Amino acid sequence: MEPIINLKNITFRYQGEQTRAALQDVSLTVNKGEWMAIIGHNGSGKSTLAKTINGLLLPETGSVSVGQLDLNEENVWTIRKMVGMVFQNPDNQFVGATVEDDVAFGMENQGIPREEMIPRVKEALEQVKLTDFASKEPARLSGGQKQRVAIAGVVALRPDIIILDEATSMLDPEGRQEVISILKEIKEKYQLTVLSITHDIDEAANANRILVMREGRLVDEGTPAEIFSEGPSLVEKGLDLPFPERLKQALKDRGVTVPETYLTEEGMVDWLWTSILNK
Amino acid sequence: MMNKLILGRYIPGNSLIHRLDPRAKLLTSFYFIGIIFFANNWQSYLLLGLFTLFCVYLSKVDFGFFLRGVRPLLWLILFTVALQVLFTSGGEVYWEWGVFQITEFGVQNGIFIFCRFVLIIFMSTLLTLTTPPLELSDAIEFILRPLNVIHFPVHEISLMLSIALRFVPTLMDETEKIMNAQRARGVDFSEGNLIQKMKAVIPLLIPLFVSSFNRADDLATAMEARGYQGGEGRTKYRVLHWHKKDTVSVCVYAFLTVALIYLRA
Amino acid sequence: MDIDFEQVNFTYQPGSPFEQRVLYNINMTVKEGTYNALVGHTGSGKSTILQHLNALLKPTSGNVKIGERTITSETNNKNLKPIRKKVGIVFQFPESQLFEETVGKDIAFGPKNFGVSEKDALELAKEYLSLVGLDESYLERSPFDLSGGQMRRVAIAGVLAMEPEVLVLDEPTAGLDPQGRREMMAIFEQLHQTKQMTIVLVTHLMDDVANYADYVYVLEKGQLVKEGVPEEVFQDVQWLQEKQLGVPTAAAFAKRLEKKGMTFKKLPLTANELADELVARRGESL
């Protein structure tokens, strides 16, 4: 496994923020091709962490490297080329006047010739299934569609890493579903590394690894199975309980002995079937 | 108070006028407004009037939309015409009362002023009705481009224009939402005396500004994350295409100018 | 106070080229003291219905009876304040309506508009601020200084301080973290239980519907296509899934058990109901 993002002992403090640093001594390695979810309460420092990765914020202490490059003033634009970001509010990241203009915005910034932009815009829009919307204005799109445009803008740049900062939290379930399934497709197709900040368990369940943040620190890390098996303490960490865990809890409250390990829905059905009902 | 998501008064269409290059439309519209100044007799006004009507016809936009463009200015037009009629002397006197008189020249000048006013409004309206806001902003960028030589920030200004246009519908939507929220909290935007009406605007404007600050902050972050670092070395996805019909339209204006100079007294 | 919709139709910008018909023949009754949920896809007209509940919008045809008042297309815009006072609406992302210098003043703004004296309004502000889980030290802070979740609470307190009889909530928990969401829903439940407040909740979260609502309306393309108590509405899991409306997680899970061969007389809607059912049937061979 080849590491692609490396944070060492990052501390970050916002200007005028006296009480505590937004990030305190955070170290983190993300491997190539991984899907990593970051969870934690509102204000725990997730967005701040994401922004230090591509140099939108510069840490007080510690070092950041992406690919083989150390983040510094010289490399920052190269690193931003490698890291695509999708933010929370669909309205506040749409720069272009129409869908295709917005997809092209990042490429324009990199000085990619127009002849090359045209097929890339087309391909990216196909990828997010918005080909018919190329000339539409943002005001005519739903939230989910706007986020897909943002993803297309990232895809068009052929990055290695995509960071989603609560990209689905302002969407309705349908929009959320659209975005997640598109994301899965492009991750496979382009061999991307995904870092997704989320409060949504279904989204976190897609990850290979989950990181938990609290008050500016990384406090826990593990596979979804490991993290989800922690039961009710998960809520305090800023995530909902997956349904099988909730059911296990309810059964436990009723005096039923339940397995300690994490069960997926499938696993839960099997267990109930064999141990509870047909014993 | 406002129409949701209707920015400006562009009427989508596919007429010849709609398809003209926005640069051609913008430049010729201003040019036309410029040469109206040279009209000074019946013949020249007739020429410009027929030309304008012909353009209106070509645009295939319902004539009612043009009349609607005149309506808000109707009082100003009538007022101007009336004053002109009353203050001009010469020729036959039709009516007299104290210092006021209506004379032949007065009536004639009044009609001319009326024509100029209406022609200007029609041409401006034609531009608005047939050109999407975005194309206008592209055209403005192109026209400003020579100013790059004197280090005028053309790229930044056109980016400001296009971002502003992109955000107007979003903010209109937001305005409506905030108004509703404050109405639900007991604000009445249309009642009370003037000061009360002004006060009612505060709970609307402050949130609107604050949300714009937030949006600006988010947007700047998103742009930098997408590699934006100013205009240098940037390429452009949007380009305008100048076609033969645009050249022809410019030639038509040249003819119009010649004809106008020939006809004028 | 009941709110009654009779044959309500609504069109935005009627008579213009941009006219858009949004509500079709809506008949519904929000009974005093009930907890109602309104669900449906984006653009199905939920927010449009909500705005009829306090006469922010007037029906294009049909009428809405709000307590004693009847609102029709003819109704004058004057004298609607008593209605606005009785029906409090928390809009989507209500933090965007904050504007005062301090949290206290902002919460007091609504009550003051309805004629409560400055002093009493500030008392109300204090009371409702603590109800939404923020202590008094926040009263003097600028609302723009707070985190998103705290701003949301302040905005909700601003509506609650009007002491409405009917509380209307348009996706009040969108964008909050799970704990915040839970706490928020618990506050509304408490108001419903202790003050018998009538509640109308718009949500996409079927688990919230299952947990809290007495009655559900399903809206599709401006028409009410289903209504009833949650137990009934959620029985038809297949229909709901076809319409991509979502079902409570417990019901969906029970459906999986049904596929295996277990049968339910009535689909359970919450983890607790399912657990009860399972425990009751422990060891039963099916």
Next chain:
Amino acid sequence: MKITTRNVVMVALFTALTVIGTMIKIPLPTGAFVHLGNAVLLLSVLLLGYLKGSLAGGLGFAIFDILNGYAAEAPYFIIESFIVGAAAYGLFLVYRKNPTRIWQIIVIAAGTGIVKLIMTQIKNTIRQIYLGMDFPTGFTTAALSLPATVVNVILTAILVSFLYFPLKKAMSTVL
């Protein structure tokens, strides 16, 4: 001069706000309307500074005009914003960019308003002459339509005096 991304975006958003302000109309008892565009322009200058604020106001008015069929006057409004903005900013400097009293804002708004009135008179006179009037008639016609602008100027002053302090504070907390 390098213009930062943040400044580009701020001017763009204030431009959009000016357009919105111009669209919001408050009915007067006489049946006429005043719009809030001038208030937004003045606030832009006070909050963003001279160049950025005037640019935002000017672009906002120009966009509004072009989109609503008054294209002929659009270029003028950009110039007007910079001149009116200069008056506002000049008075703002008198208070060392930090007015602390409402009356100081009213002084700024009143001074700005006078310049606005002068500009309007000049513009309208030129328009009337362009339309074919001689100077005295044009000047008179323009002067007779000035009272509407006076009302606008007074209301702008009232509004800005309500809004400046809260917005300044909000801007410093939000950003």
